[in-house]
Each structure stands twice: as structure tokens, then as C-alpha cells.
Amino acid sequence: MMQTLSLKTFTKNKKLILGLLFLTFSVSTFLNYGKHHAKRCTGISFFRHPALWTPVRFPKPLSLADSIYWNVMSWCNFHAPEEFSLSTSAENSRVYISHPLAHYRTGDTLTVFIETFNQLGYRRTSGGDFFIARAFNSDWKAGVLGTIVDMKNGKYLVMFPLLWEGDVRISIKLYHSAETVAVICKHRHRYPYTVAYKGFFVSENLIETTNCHFDLPQDGPICIFTDLSFGEQWICEKPPSLGCEYFRHIETYSIDNNLLSKMEEKFLERDNILTEVTPEGPSSVFVHKKDQNDALPMCHVQPLKPSNFTGFFFNNTWISTQCQMQSFDTQEKVLQCLRGKNVIFIGDNSTLQWWEHLVSLIPSLKVVDVGRHEWYSEHLAVDVPNDIVVQWKSHGMPLQADGQIVFFDLQPAVNQINTIFGGPNVILILTLGHHFSRFHLQHYIKTLIRVQTAIKRLLMRNPETTIILKNTNTKKTETDLPNHSDLLSVNMNKALHMVFKGMKVGFVDAWEMTVAYDSWDIHPPSNIVKNEVDLFLSHVCHK
Numbered sequence: 001m002m003q004t005l006s007l008k009t010f011t012k013n014k015k016l017i018l019g020l021l022f023l024t025f026s027v028s029t030f031l032n033y034g035k036h037h038a039k040r041c042t043g044i045s046f047f048r049h050p051a052l053w054t055p056v057r058f059p060k061p062l063s064l065a066d067s068i069y070w071n072v073m074s075w076c077n078f079h080a081p082e083e084f085s086l087s088t089s090a091e092n093s094r095v096y097i098s099h100p101l102a103h104y105r106t107g108d109t110l111t112v113f114i115e116t117f118n119q120l121g122y123r124r125t126s127g128g129d130f131f132i133a134r135a136f137n138s139d140w141k142a143g144v145l146g147t148i149v150d151m152k153n154g155k156y157l158v159m160f161p162l163l164w165e166g167d168v169r170i171s172i173k174l175y176h177s178a179e180t181v182a183v184i185c186k187h188r189h190r191y192p193y194t195v196a197y198k199g200f201f202v203s204e205n206l207i208e209t210t211n212c213h214f215d216l217p218q219d220g221p222i223c224i225f226t227d228l229s230f231g232e233q234w235i236c237e238k239p240p241s242l243g244c245e246y247f248r249h250i251e252t253y254s255i256d257n258n259l260l261s262k263m264e265e266k267f268l269e270r271d272n273i274l275t276e277v278t279p280e281g282p283s284s285v286f287v288h289k290k291d292q293n294d295a296l297p298m299c300h301v302q303p304l305k306p307s308n309f310t311g312f313f314f315n316n317t318w319i320s321t322q323c324q325m326q327s328f329d330t331q332e333k334v335l336q337c338l339r340g341k342n343v344i345f346i347g348d349n350s351t352l353q354w355w356e357h358l359v360s361l362i363p364s365l366k367v368v369d370v371g372r373h374e375w376y377s378e379h380l381a382v383d384v385p386n387d388i389v390v391q392w393k394s395h396g397m398p399l400q401a402d403g404q405i406v407f408f409d410l411q412p413a414v415n416q417i418n419t420i421f422g423g424p425n426v427i428l429i430l431t432l433g434h435h436f437s438r439f440h441l442q443h444y445i446k447t448l449i450r451v452q453t454a455i456k457r458l459l460m461r462n463p464e465t466t467i468i469l470k471n472t473n474t475k476k477t478e479t480d481l482p483n484h485s486d487l488l489s490v491n492m493n494k495a496l497h498m499v500f501k502g503m504k505v506g507f508v509d510a511w512e513m514t515v516a517y518d519s520w521d522i523h524p525p526s527n528i529v530k531n532e533v534d535l536f537l538s539h540v541c542h543k
Helices: 004-014 014-041 062-077 179-189 260-267 331-338 349-361 413-418 439-462 488-502 510-517 524-538
Strands: 088-097 109-119 131-137 144-145 147-150 155-161 168-178 195-202 207-213 222-224 235-237 249-255 284-288 311-314 316-320 344-347 366-368 379-383 388-394 425-428 467-472 504-508
Touching: 062 439, 062 488, 088 168, 109 131, 109 168, 131 147, 131 155, 131 179, 131 510, 144 260, 144 510, 155 168, 168 488, 179 260, 179 488, 179 504, 249 344, 260 425, 260 504, 311 413, 311 510, 316 524, 331 349, 331 388, 331 524, 344 349, 349 379, 349 425, 413 439, 425 439, 439 467, 439 488, 467 524, 504 524, 510 524
Parallel strands: 344 388, 344 425, 425 467, 467 504
Antiparallel strands: 088 109, 109 155, 131 144, 131 168, 144 311, 147 155, 168 284, 195 207, 195 249, 207 235, 222 235, 311 316, 366 379, 379 388
């Protein structure tokens, strides 16, 4: 009777009993999992605000990172290069003006062809070389960037806009052969980063150092300094004795992973970098003035879109071909523009140069001592009578510097943007560049996407906020090319355009300016800085 009753009871409550059994099994499994992994988590400290313990949803746009990466890298050949003798030779290659005209006028386009030959003098039948094309007039201190089209058959089409009256000379330089491009691309794809960090944990009587990084193998106890709300990861190995709360600062050091073959090293020799291609026939044309009455619009923020060229230098002054750029030469004119404004720079040394330019131009801007005096520390200047605040902060990690870097001084750019309420009197100038070049391009792209998402939120809070973007300028180097070549800057600039395409911003093309000026200093000369600032101010004060 009892058996019959139990069977009936089970049948009647089968779903309830099975559910209880499943729940018991799940809880037991979870507890055993926790015991099994308890040792791995020992010693981990979490430096987070209590509100950040809630589940985190990372921005959906991060799914774009891979597609943007492979789009940017599409011109890279990851296969092992051929013999050096088969690579492109600047000395053997030729440049000539295609179908020269009897008369050229301002506004015309000069078309130039490049035919490439290898080191043995044989014609090349494939593309992929990295050229720098520039038209210039030394007497007029004029220069403009040329647009290069790879025909994929060893020939290249170069187009120069003719923008000034008088002599226009052409210069085509082979920065890297296609084989050198392949060596650099393969190396950077194989080694995600070439800079590492030592974390210093300091107590009264003890200093311990461990490895720190964005992407650190988590085999043992670790200290997590990750901002989970925005996906900025930073991890250090836990020191043997001290706790995570003793974390004080970091120092950078290079990783010797340049495992290049002798043949690959040959491609990267200084004599094979940025070499002039020999002109065949005339290398200049004379341009006559053509009356043009097309008035350009005032500079203003607008959806970012690709452009072959945005301006040119003449008499050492940048002349925009996109809008009416103004010259801010006097203190009065800059004060009139910035009165009542809050100017926020987030970036690297190149935008710190902008901050320094404004401070030197406006004596009433008084520098405020914020208590830290490293180059990467906050820089603040205030003009109380004119209600002007000009602030510069680093974009955060990654950062390379000599000596100690106080990690907690470096807030990620995303965090900084999220603290800005915005408004018609707020100007945000942003650049993310050279400090990222020694890390995998995907890390740069993911950072850009997070920043773009933060700017979108800022513009939703206050659409009248002015956003100015600056890309990466030239930085010719003669050593360690796999980690410092301008090829890396070109790839980062392409990624920047892809991520911010269509966003309403003012754009300062520092790459185009420095090539047109023929500047190869990672910290551009003062005249370039002055013209960059003039263009940025033209986007702010256009009424």
C-alpha cells in the first residue's frame, strides 16, 4: 500500500521532485567549483567603487574592432618576404609626369606616374609599397600632400592639386618597399606589444616589483585595477609579501622580441628607408594663376568623412581647402574667441604643445600648480577676468616615459569624458596616437571605440559641445623600425577615420600638415603647432 502510495505521489508531483533534485545538484556543483578555484583567487584585491559590482555590459560597438582591424591591415602581406634583391628599389624606380600640358593653372591636377623596379633593375609587377608624395616650392615655403593610387601591378598614380602660382616641384619618396611593409606587419601581428611595465609595491621597509599589463597571464595571485564600467583593463601580479593596496607606481621597459632573420633586418636598414625616387624627365611645372571666386564656408564641426587633402602650406601658413581658416596671431583675437570657454585637452605631448602655445599667447592665462610636476600630470591654466579655463590631461595608459609613472594619476580618456557635462562653452580636443604604436592595433581600435561611445553619450547630454579630433603626425625614426615606423601611424590614422566616420567633429589632420611641411619630428616645430591651433580655433569661433 505504501509503495503504491509513493508511486502515485511521485507521479503526481514528478515535476516538483525533479526540480528539487536539479536545484540540489546545481548548488552542490557551484560550491565544489568555488572550493576548487579558491586558491587561485587568494590575494586578489579589487579597487572598485561598490556601484561597479553590478553586472557589466560592454558597449556593442566593440564587435567592430576585428572588422576594422582587418580592413586597415588589408594592404599588409603577412607572407615571408622574398630575397632583398627582388624588393623595390628607389634608385632603379622612375617617376614621370603623365601627359604634361603646355599650361597649368591653379585648380588643375598634376598627374604623376611611378614605375617600380627591383634591386636588380627588373620591372615590378605587384604593388604594396609605402610612398610619401609631396609637391613643394622652397622659395614660397609651400607644400601639399599628394594622393597615391596603387595600381597593383608595380605602377602607382599620384595626383597633386595645383594650389599656388609659380613653380611646383614634385618629390616621391619610397618609405618602405612592399617587402619591408610585410616584415613590419608580420612582426607587429606576431608580437602584440613591445613595451612592458614593472609595478612597484611600496611599504615603509619593503619594495617589491611585479609584472603589470593590459593583457597579463593570470596563472597566480593577481591585483586587478580594472575599470569594469568601461572595459579598461589593468592587471599586476600580486607581490610575494605586500598586498595590492601597496601599489605605488609603474616603470616602462622594452621587450626584446625583435626576432628578425638576417634577411628581414636587411629590409630595415637605414639606407633603405625614405629614399627619393629618381625623376625621369622634368620634375616640376609652372602654374599660372586662375581667377576663382568660390567662397569657402566658415569652419565648423561636421560629419567626419574621408578627404584626399584638406589644405596646403604657403608662406609657412596652412591654408584650408575645406573652410575659411582664420589666423589667431594676437592675444586680443584669441581672448575674443575663448572668453567664457572651458577648453579640455585629452591626449599626448602633441596636444600638450597646443596647451603650451595658448598659455604663451595669452599672458592673462595663469598656470595653476596642481601639485604634480611630471609632463604627464594635469596641466591647468585659468584666466579669471575672462572666465577661461584651459586644461590638459594625458589620455591614460598606455604611456611610455622615463622614470616612475604614478598609475593613479592616469585616468582613461573614457572616464574623463564621462565626467564632462558639456555645453556651448565646452571644447573637447582629443588625440590618441604615438603611445599606442608599440601595442597591437586592435588594442588601439578598441580604445577608440570606447572613446567614440563616450563622446556619443556626451553629445546626447549636451549636443552643443564642440569636439575636435587630431590624428597622429609624422615621426621618422632611424632605429627599431618594427616599433616606430610611420607605417604604424598611417594604420592608426586609418582606424581613427573608420571609428569616427560620420560623427560631427572638427578635424585637424596633423599627418597631412607635417608631410606637407616636410617635418619629421615627433614633436612638430612651433610653426606647425601654431597652424594646428589656428585651425582648431577656427572651428570654435566661426561666427
